[in-house]
């Protein structure tokens with residue numbers, strides 16, 4: 208992990224739908240802002256069922272329609288990720304509760320947040336799980352709104368150029 212970079216890990220359950228989408232969106236946003244050099248952006252899952260798999264084809268297609276190529280390979284989030292990352296961003300309340308149990312101490316807890324908490328206009332706190340519901344375009348929009356707010360927060364907090 209390059210420790211001169213601001214590091215962000217998005218976390219969902221399977222690491223094949225929501226968190227790879229958020230990872231791809233965030234990479235595009237920092238790229239479009241000319242800030243890509245200063246960031247390390249990753250994603251992981253609270254479950255390992257899909258470890259090693261690329262993003263779900265339906266998530267990849269929804270992202271591709273917006274010009275974003277998803278490049279993730281699914282992996283399990285491990286407790287030591289709290290040491291490696293500056294921001295650990297959960298997609299839903301269950302992921303958040305799981306991560307809270309893995310967090311050891313105040314420093315880890317401070318790194319933990321939920322994606323939609325950065326979207327002032329969000330109509331809920333969870334990014335809905337699209338795996339069985341097929342709402343991949345909606346999930347993309349939610350990730351875009353959340354990541355836009357997250358980037359604004361990070362830019363402000365770290366005094367980055369806009």
Ligand code: 4NP
Nearest residue numbers: 219220221222223224225338
């Ligand atoms: P994700 O979606 O947590 O957004 O990656 C899911 C992917 C797979 C499963 C559930 C949710 N699954 O049960 O296999």
